[in-house]
Amino acid sequence: MxxxxxxxxxxxxxxxxxxxxxxxxxxxxxxxxxxxxxxxxxxxxxxxxxxxxxxxxxxxxxxxxxxxxxxxxxxxxxxxxxxxxxxxxxxxxxxxxxxxxxxxxxxxxxxxxxxxGTDIGAFALSEAGAGSDVPAMTTKAEKREAGTASERSGGAAEKDGDEYVIDGGKLWTSNGSVADTVIVFAKTDPEAGNKGISSFVVRPEEDDGFIVEGTEHKLGDKGCPTAELRFDDLRLPAARRLGDEGEGFVQSLKTLNGGRISIAARGVGIARAAKEEAVDYATDREQFDQQIAEFQAIQHKLADMDTKIQTAKLLMHKAADLKMAGDDYIKQAAQAKLHASEVSREVANEAIQVHGGYGYTKDFPVERYYRDAKLNEIYEGTSEVLRNTIAQRML
The missing domain is CATH 1.10.540.10 (Acyl-CoA dehydrogenase/oxidase, N-terminal domain)
Known part of the structure; x- marks a missing residue:
């Protein structure tokens, strides 16, 4: 090793x-x-x-x-x-x-x-009533006979069944308002449950019926637009479907599983930034005629921060190692994301505490780290869902 x-x-x-x-x-x-x-x-x-x-x-x-x-x-x-x-x-x-x-x-x-990097991508899966419960989505992709050449944007008339019409909407789509390519999940067979979901490549600039309803005003994660999308009679050729019909749910799970490693990495990065700010402040701030870093209470906080970050990094790289080897890494990715998410919030919280009152102001970046860290526990699998996943793999 x-x-x-x-x-x-x-x-x-x-x-x-x-x-x-x-x-x-x-x-x-x-x-x-x-x-x-x-x-x-x-x-x-x-x-x-x-x-x-x-x-x-x-x-x-x-x-x-x-x-x-x-x-x-x-x-x-x-x-x-x-x-x-x-x-x-x-x-x-x-x-x-x-x-x-x-x-x-x-x-x-x-x-x-x-x-x-000439195009920006987005992943549109969640809906108002379908967050962790993906099969509850209501967005539909209906297979229809394609229109005539004059009804389509160029080309000859298509054959029966080579076109999908998507109607519905999505929430919480990171990059959704700036993306050039959006992966959209929709039900091609509403009666088939999770086996009736398919995925499609949507090009907002080319495809009529793609509507950005707005973006969310979030606690943190600023700079990354989180969009609400609507699809109104959005027509796509069958060539835009990824894989076979009905494979979308399994595709989403596999993709989110790999994505959890990147969210673990985001958590580690935020935690590192918070810890480094805490160390700098503790060695600069003086109280009672000494640096506050000389107080054991502060040293214990810094020690716990660093130890938690190191364990989060190890879990992150363990999951990455298994993925690269082609082994099953579902549990390890869930553990990495779960632990790093909670560590990022805990370390940012303690960094604020080290800063005292200053940590609660925008004069120092630790309050931003805290706001950014909280998202890690919610998106790409909430901490509660991840605990379910880990336990299910154990049992």
Whole structure:
């Protein structure tokens, strides 16, 4: 068992860390305040290859292993939780759906621009009545006879059954209002339960009937737009379906399972940032004629922070290792995401405590870390659902 990083992994870590320190950290408070999508920073990340880290070079990706990808997300999230979500949702969810379940033509047409970063991806699964309960979704994709050539956007008339019409809506779609490619899940057979769900590639700029209803005003995760989407008679050719009909539910579970490693990485990154701020403040702040870092109570807090972060990193890399080996990693991914999520909140909370009253103000970034950390316990599998998953794998 080797815990050391390879030369390539160290290079990735150092490259991303330098970018984050130079470009992201100075902008983080502004991004949090304005909640505007940082298109320029995303473009810079694309130039560095950070939007296609785990995808093969033949599709425009960087061809990195999953350890390197997790390290990259960790560093990005250390600078901005919102940027961490932007990259994770784009890569682990949208991009990975096309990579894992798309055919060769779909990968060439849709994955390549995602991996290169010229397109931004989103993953539209959740609905108002279908969060953890995915099969409760009401969005439908009805197979119909395609229209005539004049009714479609170019090309000859299609054959019967090669077109889907999607109606419904989605909530909590990260990147949803800025995405060029959105993976949409809908029921192709409403009577078949979880076996009646299929997934589709939607191109908002090309497809009439794709409507952004608005974006959420969130506690944290600023800079990453979380959109409410509506589909009104949205017509797609059958070539936009990923895999066979009825495979969407299983596809979503597999994709979210891998995505949990990236959310664990986001949690580790935020926790690291909070711990580092706490250490800096504790060695700078003086009370009773000494640095507060000299008080045992503060030292214990710092020791617990670092220990929790180290355990979260180990769980994250354990899950990544199993995924790379092609082994079952469902339980390990759930454990990594669960633990890192709770650690990020706990460490951010203690960082605020170390700062005292200052920690409760926007003069210091620890309150932002706390707000960003809380999301980790909710999206891509709540902590309660993950505990169910872990117990079910045990039993």
């Amino acid at each position: 080797d815990f050391s990083l390879t030369a390539e992994q160290r290079q990735i870590r150092d490259t991303v860390a330098a970018f984050v320190d130079d470009e992201v950290v100075p902008r983080a408070a502004e991004i949090d305040e304005t909640d505007e999508f940082p298109a320029d920073l995303v473009a810079e990340m694309a130039e560095l290859g950070l939007l296609g880290m785990p995808f093969p070079e033949e599709y425009g990706g960087a061809g990195l292993d999953y350890h390197s990808y997790a390290i990259g997300i960790e560093e990005i999230s250390r600078g901005s939780g919102g940027l961490g979500t932007i990259v994770a949702a784009h890569t682990s969810l949208a991009g990975n759906m096309v990579y894992e379940f798309g055919d060769q033509a779909q990968k060439e047409e849709y994955l390549t621009p995602l991996a290169e």
